[in-house]
Amino acid sequence: SLFRELTLKGLTPNVVTYNTVIDGLYKSKRLNVAHKLFKEMQGQGIVPNVVTYGILINGLCRIGQLNKVTGVLEEMKSKGVIPNLAIYNVLMDSVCEVGQLKEAADIFSILQANGLQPNCRTYGILIKGLCKKGLMSEATKLLRKMEEHECFPNDCTYNIIIRGFILGNDIANALHYRDIMVSKGFAADVDTIELVTNLLAHDSSKELLQKFIS
Template identity: 30%
Template sequence: MDGLCQDRKIDMALNLWHQALVKGSEPDVTMHNIIIHGLCSAGKAEDALQLYFQMGRWNCVPNLVTYNTLMEGFYKIRDCEKASEIWARIFKDGLQPDIISYNVTLKGFCSCSRISDAIRFLEKALHLGILPTSITWYILVRAVLNNGAT
């Protein structure tokens, strides 16, 4: 499934997913994350969100990868509101965002032309002790150079 998703053959991956379910396989969080990532990469974040909502059906608990992938998927289709709702779910489900979560959100803000929000978000992360990486700085510098700090 992962290879199919990486090759952007999401329909084939979903077919394999359904075949596995029919044969009695119980998908774990990794299998869910693979399909969620494939759907998000194909611009089908809403479908990915529906799969996320069904995870409990298999007693499967989403992890930070699940949330980061969903946020990235919604930012990709420029749905900043839904991405923010996913951010809130991280905390609601008792998880703590990591630097990847922050980078996804920073990049998402920048892609939605919310550079000033991204900078404020980084300040909040720094205050919480989240240390930026070179990727963090690349995201922000590139956004400011391309769009200015608006």
């Protein structure tokens, strides 16, 4: 085991050591080994912290095993470990990816009820989910809401909104938000430019779209 190997070298693994290795195992999709190591660390008397559980949840979400996340959250609760904003963001992102916007909105409400303040990434995840569903009115309302709560959109947020309007063939609004974005010192990102370029390749007559690359 990792514990035995390190102790033979005169080193004592701690929670940071295990977190690092477990994270690497999840990223390489070695799920069973990661779970085994998680059990081993507890057997060695090392208590998992919020980072450990965040790694587990992120790993499960990354490989699409959302059904196992509830068990991890329940274990956290039983041990008095409180989920942080990063964990809620991962959960929101995962359910949005599979189109579960109601569940994402519920998580958004829960994190606020637990005293956490949504950050730019939190809002961006939910806005992206709304855009993917073509719910642009709701997406722009949420954009205004985040500004009202003094969580100001960044370049990623604006690019998400812009791509949503482009995909919905609402080029006028896409340009409107492009202008707002530019006025705040941001620029179109690679994904937005690629989307515009691909659309123009299929229909070069779209004059409004051409303004994005002019």
